Amino acid sequence: xxxxxxxxxxxxxxxxxxxxxxxxxxxxxxxxxxxxxxxxxxxxxxxxxxxxxxxxxxxxxxxxxxxxxxxxxxxxxxxxxxxxxxxxxxxxxxxxxxxxxxxxxxxxxxxxxxxxxxxxxxxxxxxxxxxxxxxxxxxxxxxxxxxxxxxxxxxxxxxxxxxxxxxxxxxxxxxxxxxxxxxxxxxxxxxxxxxxxxxxxxxxxxxxxxxxxxxxxxxxxxxxxxxxxxxxxxxxxxxxxxxxxxxxxxxxxxxxxxxxxxxxxxxxxxxxxxxxxxxxxxxxxxxxxxxxxxxxxxxxxxxxxxxxxxxxxxxxxxxxxxxxxxxxxxxxxxxxxxxxxxxxxxxxxxxxxxxxxxxxxxxxxxxxxxxxxxxxxxxxxxxxxxxxxxxxxxxxxxxxxxxxxxxxxxxxxxxxxxxxxxxxxxxxxxxxxxxxxxxxxxxxxxxxxxxxxxxxxxxxxxxxxxxxxxxxxxxxx
Numbered sequence: 001x002x003x004x005x006x007x008x009x010x011x012x013x014x015x016x017x018x019x020x021x022x023x024x025x026x027x028x029x030x031x032x033x034x035x036x037x038x039x040x041x042x043x044x045x046x047x048x049x050x051x052x053x054x055x056x057x058x059x060x061x062x063x064x065x066x067x068x069x070x071x072x073x074x075x076x077x078x079x080x081x082x083x084x085x086x087x088x089x090x091x092x093x094x095x096x097x098x099x100x101x102x103x104x105x106x107x108x109x110x111x112x113x114x115x116x117x118x119x120x121x122x123x124x125x126x127x128x129x130x131x132x133x134x135x136x137x138x139x140x141x142x143x144x145x146x147x148x149x150x151x152x153x154x155x156x157x158x159x160x161x162x163x164x165x166x167x168x169x170x171x172x173x174x175x176x177x178x179x180x181x182x183x184x185x186x187x188x189x190x191x192x193x194x195x196x197x198x199x200x201x202x203x204x205x206x207x208x209x210x211x212x213x214x215x216x217x218x219x220x221x222x223x224x225x226x227x228x229x230x231x232x233x234x235x236x237x238x239x240x241x242x243x244x245x246x247x248x249x250x251x252x253x254x255x256x257x258x259x260x261x262x263x264x265x266x267x268x269x270x271x272x273x274x275x276x277x278x279x280x281x282x283x284x285x286x287x288x289x290x291x292x293x294x295x296x297x298x299x300x301x302x303x304x305x306x307x308x309x310x311x312x313x314x315x316x317x318x319x320x321x322x323x324x325x326x327x328x329x330x331x332x333x334x335x336x337x338x339x340x341x342x343x344x345x346x347x348x349x350x351x352x353x354x355x356x357x358x359x360x361x362x363x364x365x366x367x368x369x370x371x372x373x374x375x376x377x378x379x380x381x382x383x384x385x386x387x388x389x390x391x392x393x394x395x396x397x398x399x400x401x402x403x404x405x406x407x408x409x410x411x412x413x414x415x416x417x418x419x420x421x422x423x424x425x426x427x428x429x430x431x432x433x434x435x436x437x438x439x440x441x442x443x444x445x446x447x448x449x450x451x452x453x454x455x456x457x458x459x460x461x462x463x464x465x466x467x468x469x470x471x472x473x474x475x476x477x
Contacts, residue, residue, distance in 0.1 A: 003072050008032075008065040014217060015263060016042065016054045016063075018070045027076045027112070030054050035067040043077065043219060046264055055219050055263065057093065076112060079227050080105025081234040085208045086178060089195065092212030092224035111226040113233060113287055122290040124324075127355040128244070128299060131167030131420035132160070134342040134413050135349075137430055138369055139327055142355035143170060143242060144290035146300045146323040148250075150316050152309040155329045158190055159417045160340045161248050161303055166203045167420045168244050171360075175295075176241040179207040182228035185214050185221050185252025208235075214252075221256035229287050229298075236296030243298050245288065250281075250304035254315045270314045278318045285322045325349040338414040345377060361423045364453055367445040368430045372408070374444055375437060379405025397441065404436045431455070 007019040016032070026047055032040045032054075040063070046053035054070065056063075079094045082103050089098035096102060124144035130136055141147050151157035165179045183194060191211050198204040208231050212224040225247045232243040247253075254273060261274035269275035288300035302323070306316050309331060320326055330343035356365040379401040386394055386402060394402065412429055415421060421429075434442060435457040442450060 002074060004033075004069050005072070006069045008068055008070055011060050011063050011065050014056045014060060014219070015045070016056060016060065016065075016070075018052045018054060020050050021047075021052045021072070022050065024052050024072050025076075029073045029075060029077055031071040031073060032056070032063065033069050033071060034064065044072070045260065053264070055260065057217050057219055059217075076110055077223055077226075078108040079111055079230045080108050081231060081238075082106045083239060085231055085235075087205050087207070089204075089209040089211060090227070092184075092210060092216055092220040092227065094210075094227050097211065109230050109234060111223060111230045112283070113226070113230055115283075116287060116289055116291065120291050120293075122292045123354065124290060124297075124299075124351050125354040127171055127360045127423070129167075129169055129171050129423055130164045131422075132163065132340065132342075133415055133421050133426040133429065134340070134344050134347075135164075135327060136361075136421070136423050137365075137412070137426040138344045138372060139325065139347045139349040140352035140355050140361075140369075141168075141299065141301075141349065142351045143299055144288065144297045145325075145349070145351050146285050146288050146302070147325050147327065147349055148316075148319050148323050149301060149303040149327045149329065150311065150319075151303060151305045151329040152331055153305050153307075155305070155331065155334055156340060156417075157248060157303050157305065157329060158186075158193060160329070160342075161246050161301075162194060162197045163340070163417045164301060165198070165207065165244070165246055166201050170242050171423070176239070177206065178235050178241045178243050179203065180210075180228045180232040180235070180243055180245045181207055182210045182212075182225050182245070182247045184212050184224045184247060184249060185216075185256065186211070186249070187214055218256040218259045221253055222260065225250075225253055225284055229284060229300075232298050233287065236298045237291065237294050238296075240295040242296060245298060245300045246303065247300070248303035250302045250319065251307065251315055254281075273314050277314060278321070281318055282322050285319075324351050333409070333413070336409070338409055339416050340413075342413055344413065345373070345380070362427055364431075364445070364449040365423075365427060367449055368427060368434070368453075371434060371442055371444040372412075372430055375401060375404050375434065375441075376408050379403075379408070397438070400437055400441075404433060407433055407436060432457075 005018050009017045009019050026044055028044045030042045040058045042054045042056040044052050045055045080103055082105050084103055091097050124142040126143040128141045128143050130141055149157055165181055170177055210224050210228045212221055232245045235241045236243045258273050266274055288298040290297040304315055307313050325348040328343045328347045330341050333341035382398040382402040383405055431453045435455050
């Protein structure tokens with residue numbers, strides 16, 4: 001039941017105090033009606049006895065407390081959902097901003113949603129192809145997984161996000177696939193980049209976009225990812241679609257949460273962030289997954305820029321606890337010109353073993369993945385040793401490993417933002433690179449796969465070690 005109050009006591013910045021309220025709940029939506037007919041909106045931030053602290057979604061400039069009245073609508077923020085949402089662009093409050101008509105909703109859903117019953121969860125076990133070799137081949141994304149991207153300020157996570165949104169698909173099944181893309185606290189230039197990219201490539205036809213700009217209110221920044229996840233839940237569990245949710249940038253979301261926490265005068269936790277940051281992030285991330293008996297699923301890729309590239313910062317630290325792995329972008333690889341600069345060694349997908357193999361990707365996937373990790377790690381160690389002691393300190397095999405590491409970064413990881421590789425292409429490139437190494441070094445691959453796929457780089461198995469004369473692999477970079 002809606003209640004109107006003319007007891008607005010004061011307005012300070014984005015905060016407004018309403019006295020003598022009754023039956024009002026935390027997070028309830030508020031409409032502020034002015035004498036001239038203008039309507040602004042906000043939400044309840046704090047309830048203290050019969051006093052409510054309301055945070056405005058818009059600016060409070062020009063708001064006359066003496067003549068305005070506050071209307072408490074009796075529910076939280078809701079999103080009107082419909083199949084017509086596909087192909088549309090919305091702001092952080094769910095209003096269309098693409099010049100098209102308003103959505104006629106089939107139903108209204110609370111953006112805070114409901115937690116997924118752990119007992120009803122189905123284990124993620126189906127491969128999603130992103131077209132990016134460093135993810136598909138080594139840190140495989142599985143349907144229903146939460147796989148964050150840890151980036152840094154100035155690194156090209158926006159290009160990677162757009163690439164995944166364009167290219168991602170479920171293999172082997174003729175099933176409906178959609179992308180829900182939420183941009184939180186981004187600049188106008190970034191918003192233009194995403195809109196133009198999605199329109200240029202035709203990806204918008206199967207996508208729902210929510211864009212919140214940096215100059216929008218903090219409270220809208222908090223609602224944007226939840227709007228996106230609510231839309232994803234509707235598409236997945238009501239329309240039986242497989243939905244990939246991409247949220248960028250979670251750091252902007254956490255900063256808005258810190259701002260709201262400061263407005264509520266709460267005792268801060270680590271680095272000034274609220275003590276409930278873990279719980280708050282979990283209420284978003286844990287809405288992704290698969291449910292037994294439902295065809296649809298929600299796979300989530302939250303992207304966050306680590307302040308000062310610090311993995312121990314509360315945002316990446318807590319995100320890593322809740323999610324199932326991480327894709328890490330490296331500033332060192334970015335300086336080398338790799339596109340995308342994914343550092344595969346510290347990256348991890350905890351569910352990859354369930355999403356690869358015969359009938360999902362290819363029989364040799366798991367073995368080649370392990371061998372590529374091992375070879376690249378040894379190659380990097382060899383290059384570091386050569387930097388300190390010189391090339392002459394390396395053995396013939398170590399020189400081959402160093403050559404492999406260079407070739408791996410150049411051909412496997414650095415594919416550009418427009419290249420869409422199938423999983424077969426990714427695996428074949430992996431085998432081509434493993435051909436640089438002698439067959440006897442590939443100890444993590446079963447003999448039957450070596451016999452079937454291994455080809456020495458120079459065409460003759462016995463002369464693999466002679467490759468060191470082709471090029472110098474250990475030049476300093």
